[in-house]
Structures are given as structure tokens and as C-alpha cells.
Amino acid sequence: MKQSIKVRDAISRMSPYQPPLENRNPEAFLLMDFNESPLPPPPGVIKKISEFLNSHFHIYPIYGDFLEKLGNYSSVPAENLLLTNGSDQAIDIIMRSLLENGEEAAMVQPGFQMYNQTAGTLGCKLNGPQFPADFHFPHQELKESVNTKTRLIVLINPNNPTGTSVSLEQIEDLLQSFPDIPVLVDEAYYEFTGETCVSLLSSYPNLIVIRIFFQSACFT
Secondary structure, eight states: OOOOOOOOHHHHTOOOOOOTTTTOOTTTOOOGGGTOOSSOOOHHHHHHHHHHHTTTTTSOOOOHHHHHHHHHHHTSOGGGOOOOSHHHHHHHHHHHHHOOTTOEEEEOBSOOHHHHHHHHHTTOEEEOOBOOTTOOOOHHHHHHHOOTTEEEEEEESSOTTTOOOOOHHHHHHHHHHOTTSOEEEEOTTHHHHOOOOGGGTTTOTTEEEEOOSHHHHTOO
């Protein structure tokens, strides 16, 4: 007897993600909106990767020393760090951990589309205001969009794609206003701006910060 495989409705309703990567000549142009760098990684980085591929590539890596160095770089204790395969996986882990079907996350739109995509797979909704014509951060409007279904507040700082910044005071106000709701601050472009809310981590247990190597280290 033939049976059809049942896929969750939230997945069936989604449209396929189609990045403009096929049939293009990478030597002809770069996708700047995909953060493709005009420069390759530094020679020292390529050398280290080559050495790793030729030695211990088949063995599970040991993260301890790296986490300690990363903790020193980011001013965060190593035990508070989680390494993921890019920010996409970090976003997926965080949203799956916090959101149930039918619940909401608050985020100003437009923003990094991985948040919309992950919310869609979970059967959740991204609820929040649109950026105004001058692209200033609509702080009060975002606060007003938080409701009884909100389980996560997302701040992309600076925002992708508008470049809008969120001030430390605005971040702290959200943390104080909603102490029972996690506030995720995506600092993918930290190395370009030098602006961070990491100093607030010790004071606010509802704060989560994401960073990534891809942007500043020329990793695609």
C-alpha cells in the first residue's frame, strides 16, 4: 500500500531559498551583498589551514586552547562560549531552544533572512516594525511589538542590510524592560564597527551575543 510522507505544514508553506550563485563567473564580479571579499584570507591563515588538512583533519578537534584564546579576544569566559558552524547554526540552535510552534520573536524588518527562514521552519512568526524611510532604529516601536507570545527579541547590530546601529543604551533598555525574554544581539560586523554589548553579559542573564569569523577573516 502506497503511503505519502507527511511533512510539517510550516515546512510545506515555505518557498525554497535560491541564492544567485549558479552559472556565474566568480572572476567577473563579487556578490557584495553576500559579503564576498575582494581579498583572500591572509597567507598565514591559509598556511595554518593547509597544515591542519595535512595532519589531523581525520580526527575530532580539541577546542580547549582555542576557546581560551577566543575568550581572551572577546573578553568572555571560555565556558560561556559556544562554537558553531557559522552564525546560521547559532541562530538555528538559539531559536529552536527558545521558540515553540505558534510563538513569536520580535525583530525590526528587513533583517538577516536566516531569522525569517528559521522562524518559518519552526512554525513561528517574526513580529516587529519596519525600518522607517531614514533607516533609524525604531526602538519604541520594537518595544511595543513585544506581546505575550514573544519568546525572543533579535537585534542585528549593525543591521544587515540597512547598516543601522543600535546604541548600548537602547540594548540595555530592552534588557531591563523585558528581563524574562532573551535578547539576541547579532554582532556579525563587530570587527568593522568596534561596537559591542559584551560588557553587559555579566549583568544581564537574558543577553545572548553572536559573532562570526566570516566577515572579517575573509572566510566564505
